[in-house]
Amino acid sequence: MDRRLAPFIQTSWIRSKKNGVNAFRRGGSVAKEQLKKALKEKSLLIEVSLPLMESLYAIVEGSGFLVILCDETGMLLKVIGDEETIREAEKMSFVEGAVWNERELGTNAIGTAIVEGQPLQVYAHEHYCAACHAWTCSAAPIRGKNGEIIGVLNMSGPFDKVNPHTLGMVVSAVKAIETHLQLLEKSEKNERMKRYLEATTNTLTDGLLIMDQNGRIVKTNGALQKIAGMNEEEMTGKMVISIFKNRIFHDVLGGRAREGDKEIRLHINGREERKHVLLGMHPIAGSIGWLIQFKEIQQVRQFVNAMTGSQAKITFQGIIGRSPAFMTQIQEAKQAAMTDANVLLLGESGTGKDVFAQAIHNAGERRHKPFIAINCGAIPRDLLGSELFGYEEGAFTGARKGGSPGKFELADGGTIFLDEIGEMSLEMQVVLLRVLQTKEVTRIGGHRVLPVNVRIIAATNKKLEEEVRNETFREDLFYRLNVIPIRIPPLRERKEDIPLLARYFAGECSRRIGKQIDSISPAVNEMLCRYEWPGNVRELQNILERSIHKTTGTILDMSTLPDELFHQYTAAPLKPSKTIMTKEEWKKQALLHALSLHENNYSRAAKSLGISRSTLYRQMERFHLK
């Protein structure tokens, strides 16, 4: 075969010469470790290529050909051929693990195909190295989905047995490899997506059903299988109306269903029991079917609890305080928990009314039922009614389709916590009173009377008796709510609880933000006990959190306390006159106090203030106490 040097051969030779390739070199070097690694990395490519290499080889078997798969660096990964030919090739290190790049071996089909990015044939003497002149090689790069070279397929044979079709065969084998890889990737992606979807839908607590436009069930999730009491096979492919007998499913088939929520009592074929569910109807884009969500009302309730943040989490064990004034009220509350009577919690803001309400619910018979809190003062007056009692579809503009249950319905069987009851309007008080008397609610805009069984815990920071006298709170409602009144004392009346609470909040907060706070300095505790706490426990909690955030060491000391603690009337022995002290003055007083308390023992005085001795000295100097 005689032919002129193709341009790519010429440029390749020029490159080889420039790279200083030794034309008498015999083959590439073998890197065993790298081969092992490459075999692992390219296992998919190898797996897909091998059958095609075998069929290529079958065509030329017995005529001294090798079929070779390389990676994108030119390393030989797989060599197929007659034993004799393989042995021959070994002589020039044309073996698995050898790297046949152009850089080191000069013009050769594998290396040059990688450089050129094209299928090409290198004929006998066109090889840069003399050792290869008995061979003709045809190689084509294999490309990944982004067009990048991921390998090379090469066929080498005795130069006189090769013809231009050899390269054509290699190229078509490469095409087949590329297509196969892409298909694999696609199906793997699909498979993976299917598994993701499966996992996602199965973690949902709502039942899910997907049906096609003909009403056949395409897919169900675990939650729906549980609601229906059937397994996946029993449902998939069935007509939805053969399983669920409610009219809504016929409406879907008849094209009469609309997107939105629908409350129904689910009728499952052949089943007596009707489950109370909220259906979420979602047409699938392109009208190819419907996705229907099944929420069990029982769970809707739990969800509402979680959403309104009114889950009762706290128990009496989580309530901190040991002062006698506080303990008496805890005792009262524990006793109240054993009854089902209405409770009225009275106390300033931040004293723990929420906490008490939750603890009472959690210690009582209703603890496994909902606890629903509603802040009567925080909800706009005209919305409170629908929040409490619910409404029917069309009750007012903007009312949700299908209506909405009120808190009383949602709390059925459990407890409703009416916070800031003193803020309720007189009209609403009338409605509430009627609900308490009849134990029934009627949704706004509706006629159905629904029996409800709820326990009421109400709370207020107002003096309700006074409100009653002023006729801003109904007396009859007051007596209904005030069956067991519990008065939570303000923090300033139970100062012995302050260090306990402080330690509790400091521990809790530092754990939450991952700081190590070992102790609160005695001076800080003393300071906290002097303060009047108009915002009660909530204020204490806030102040400690802020200080903990600022603290850099392991001891909470005075330096991080906010200024407001220092600006207060105090009737402490330390400062008999009621004047406002600046932080500086207070520091000085605290210093003097500590020094006199510890009889000028500097280390103990410093320790009680939560500061180091050197800081103490510095401060003494500053205040001219030395």
Ligand SMILES: Nc1ncnc2c1ncn2[C@@H]1O[C@H](COP(=O)(O)OP(=O)(O)O)[C@@H](O)[C@H]1O
């Ligand atoms: N005795 C207590 N033990 C532990 N935390 C408390 C105590 N009293 C109140 N708290 C906490 O203080 C904050 C205010 O309490 P909260 O019950 O909301 O007060 P109120 O409802 O009376 O305004 C809450 O974060 C609560 O957890």
Ligand SMILES: [Mg+2]
């Ligand atoms: Mg509160």
